[in-house]
Structures are given as structure tokens and as C-alpha cells.
Amino acid sequence: MIFFQLLVVLVSGLLCLSLQCQDEVFTNDLKYTSCEEILTKFPDTPSGYYVLADSAEKVYCDMENKRCGSQGWTRVAYVNMSSEMSKCPGNFNLYKTPISSCGGNKDGGCAVAHFSTHGITYSQVCGRVVGYQVGRPNAFSPYTRRSANLDNMMDGILISHGETREHVWAYVTGFQRMPTKENDNYCPCASNMFNGIVPAFIGNDYYCDSGVDDSPSKGMFYTDPLWIGKGCKPPNFCCSSASLPWFCKTLADPTNDDIEIRNCHNQQNENEDTAVQLIELYVH
Known part of the structure; x- marks a missing residue:
């Protein structure tokens, strides 16, 4: 049962990083410190709102912004x-x-x-x-x-x-x-x-x-x-x-x-x- 619950949490977190959940909060218990770190671990992550480790609120991540030659910007x-x-x-x-x-x-x-x-x-x-x-x-x-x-x-x-x-x-x-x-x-x-x-x-x-x-x-x-x-x-x-x-x-x-x-x-x-x-x- 515990293994099944952990599997559900992991799958939910990954789904929230898919295109189907673009504007939802990343609910995985493992929080990341920046939008750049999320994008590094999950390269197909869309822009949207996520919860970072040091923020109690939703933070918008611009994953496509290439204005400065890089991606994964935290607003x-x-x-x-x-x-x-x-x-x-x-x-x-x-x-x-x-x-x-x-x-x-x-x-x-x-x-x-x-x-x-x-x-x-x-x-x-x-x-x-x-x-x-x-x-x-x-x-x-x-x-x-x-x-x-x-x-x-x-x-x-x-x-x-x-x-x-x-x-x-x-x-x-x-x-x-x-x-x-x-x-x-x-x-x-x-x-x-x-x-x-x-x-x-x-x-x-x-x-x-x-x-x-x-x-x-x-x-x-x-x-x-x-x-x-x-x-x-x-x-x-x-x-x-x-x-x-x-x-x-x-x-x-x-x-x-x-x-x-x-x-x-x-x-x-x-x-x-x-x-x-x-x-x-x-x-x-």
C-alpha cells in the first residue's frame, strides 16, 4: 500500500510537468529550488505555475524565454x-x-x-x-x-x-x-x-x-x-x-x-x- 501511494505521488508530479497540466501547481513532494532546476530535470516542462522549495506561493516559470540565450526563468x-x-x-x-x-x-x-x-x-x-x-x-x-x-x-x-x-x-x-x-x-x-x-x-x-x-x-x-x-x-x-x-x-x-x-x-x-x-x- 505504501509503495502504491508513493507511486501515485510520483506519477501526479510528473503529469503536472506535462503539457496537460501547464497552469497547475507541481504537487510532487520533492520541491525544486528554481524554474531552471525543474527544466534541467524535466526538459519538456511547459511554462506555468509551480511551487518551489522556498516559496509558499505559486511561482510562474517561463520555460521558453530565450531572450538572454537561456531558458528556465523564474518570474x-x-x-x-x-x-x-x-x-x-x-x-x-x-x-x-x-x-x-x-x-x-x-x-x-x-x-x-x-x-x-x-x-x-x-x-x-x-x-x-x-x-x-x-x-x-x-x-x-x-x-x-x-x-x-x-x-x-x-x-x-x-x-x-x-x-x-x-x-x-x-x-x-x-x-x-x-x-x-x-x-x-x-x-x-x-x-x-x-x-x-x-x-x-x-x-x-x-x-x-x-x-x-x-x-x-x-x-x-x-x-x-x-x-x-x-x-x-x-x-x-x-x-x-x-x-x-x-x-x-x-x-x-x-x-x-x-x-x-x-x-x-x-x-x-x-x-x-x-x-x-x-x-x-x-x-x-
């Missing part, structure tokens, strides 16, 4: 405000209209959200963010003009890991797509009129975009999506990356740190903000 953050059931993460501020989305602090500074990586040791982070320009954000101007204040270094989304906020990626919101004079408010890729400073620790690990061609108005919500690889034209090269809005970052050292996402702007959001509609992050 650690998913916010999709186009779904009626979604809520803004952390202390992000809810925009109900014209598009349901999540902005920063009303008084300026950074809204913060933390996402568990379920104890997984990872060396790569893959993800995407889609958002909208509100008012008159200034790209890297806050850092250029007040570089000592690292909590107000840019307008947009800053992704990091660990207590020391090791940089992963940034989604930066610039003033306007088509600059008219030299200024530090523009995206560096918008034209040769950018005269600001990109923080050294960010380097090239960022995307920058604007949602309006001409000078924006304070508090106006612009419904042209940011960082999707469309809407800009030469001499603006902010849309030149074929991978937009996705990024893939290989870290200097493996870690099991949780992920922090900050939505920052240095003025009150009746003047400027970045409203995020979609956040999707995976580790491997």
Missing part, C-alpha cells in the same frame, strides 16, 4: 495594471485615468517596491517596464545638478538588488523627444544637445524615452507608451535597440538578493511623474 515581479485585479506595488501612487497605472510619490522623491526572489541564487535578470510620461520629467538632470543626492538622481524607474542597491537597469523619462536647444533635461539618445551627466554606476544599463515631441505641460498625462521602441526618429536614437522594452543584465557576481524598484522624480507629481502600467522581471 519575481509582475504588475499589469490593465488587469482589473492588479494593485500598485509598494507605496506607488495609483492613476485611475486616463490609463490605470502606478506613479511615484506625490511629494517627490522615490516610491519604493520590493519583490522576493524566493531565495534563488541568480546571475541574470531579464525584464521589461512600460509606462507613460506625466508632466515635465527631466531624465538625468537631477543628478547633473545635484549629484550628491543619490535618492534623486533621475526621473523614471530604477531597478536594483540588495541593501546596497546594486544597479540592474533604469527606465528613464526625458523632457521631450525633439530637443530644441542644449539642455540636461533630454534623454542622452535624443540628440547631441544633451549636456547632462549619466551616473557612472548606471553606465549604459538604461533605456530613456519621452512621450511627447514638443515641450510638455505640467501634470499632463501623455498616453504614448514609453520604452517600447517606437515613436522617435533621427536625430533621436532612443528607439534604436531591437530588444526594447526588454533588457537582460548579467550581474558581476551571483546573488540571492531581493529586487527593489524605485519610481523617482525630484518634483511633486503635479509637475512631473512616470506612470507605470507594466512591470515584469525574471531571474536565472
Whole structure:
């Protein structure tokens, strides 16, 4: 009888890794530590929700994702405000209209959200963010003009890991797509009129975009999506990356740190903000 019960548990677990159980929880008593480990042991495992050893909740595994040259990614953050059931993460501020989305602090500074990586040791982070320009954000101007204040270094989304906020990626919101004079408010890729400073620790690990061609108005919500690889034209090269809005970052050292996402702007959001509609992050 005991042998028969063990056999049933084993068969149930294997069936839940088949195409017939794509969105069900892996119920085998032997839990795995990551989606990558499941895929290594069961190469035909489909994408779906599984229970990992260090997670009490269902975790989504993307088994087909090849954006970074590998498969078996564990999703650690998913916010999709186009779904009626979604809520803004952390202390992000809810925009109900014209598009349901999540902005920063009303008084300026950074809204913060933390996402568990379920104890997984990872060396790569893959993800995407889609958002909208509100008012008159200034790209890297806050850092250029007040570089000592690292909590107000840019307008947009800053992704990091660990207590020391090791940089992963940034989604930066610039003033306007088509600059008219030299200024530090523009995206560096918008034209040769950018005269600001990109923080050294960010380097090239960022995307920058604007949602309006001409000078924006304070508090106006612009419904042209940011960082999707469309809407800009030469001499603006902010849309030149074929991978937009996705990024893939290989870290200097493996870690099991949780992920922090900050939505920052240095003025009150009746003047400027970045409203995020979609956040999707995976580790491997």
C-alpha cells in the first residue's frame, strides 16, 4: 500500500510537468529550488505555475524565454495594471485615468517596491517596464545638478538588488523627444544637445524615452507608451535597440538578493511623474 501511494505521488508530479497540466501547481513532494532546476530535470516542462522549495506561493516559470540565450526563468515581479485585479506595488501612487497605472510619490522623491526572489541564487535578470510620461520629467538632470543626492538622481524607474542597491537597469523619462536647444533635461539618445551627466554606476544599463515631441505641460498625462521602441526618429536614437522594452543584465557576481524598484522624480507629481502600467522581471 505504501509503495502504491508513493507511486501515485510520483506519477501526479510528473503529469503536472506535462503539457496537460501547464497552469497547475507541481504537487510532487520533492520541491525544486528554481524554474531552471525543474527544466534541467524535466526538459519538456511547459511554462506555468509551480511551487518551489522556498516559496509558499505559486511561482510562474517561463520555460521558453530565450531572450538572454537561456531558458528556465523564474518570474519575481509582475504588475499589469490593465488587469482589473492588479494593485500598485509598494507605496506607488495609483492613476485611475486616463490609463490605470502606478506613479511615484506625490511629494517627490522615490516610491519604493520590493519583490522576493524566493531565495534563488541568480546571475541574470531579464525584464521589461512600460509606462507613460506625466508632466515635465527631466531624465538625468537631477543628478547633473545635484549629484550628491543619490535618492534623486533621475526621473523614471530604477531597478536594483540588495541593501546596497546594486544597479540592474533604469527606465528613464526625458523632457521631450525633439530637443530644441542644449539642455540636461533630454534623454542622452535624443540628440547631441544633451549636456547632462549619466551616473557612472548606471553606465549604459538604461533605456530613456519621452512621450511627447514638443515641450510638455505640467501634470499632463501623455498616453504614448514609453520604452517600447517606437515613436522617435533621427536625430533621436532612443528607439534604436531591437530588444526594447526588454533588457537582460548579467550581474558581476551571483546573488540571492531581493529586487527593489524605485519610481523617482525630484518634483511633486503635479509637475512631473512616470506612470507605470507594466512591470515584469525574471531571474536565472
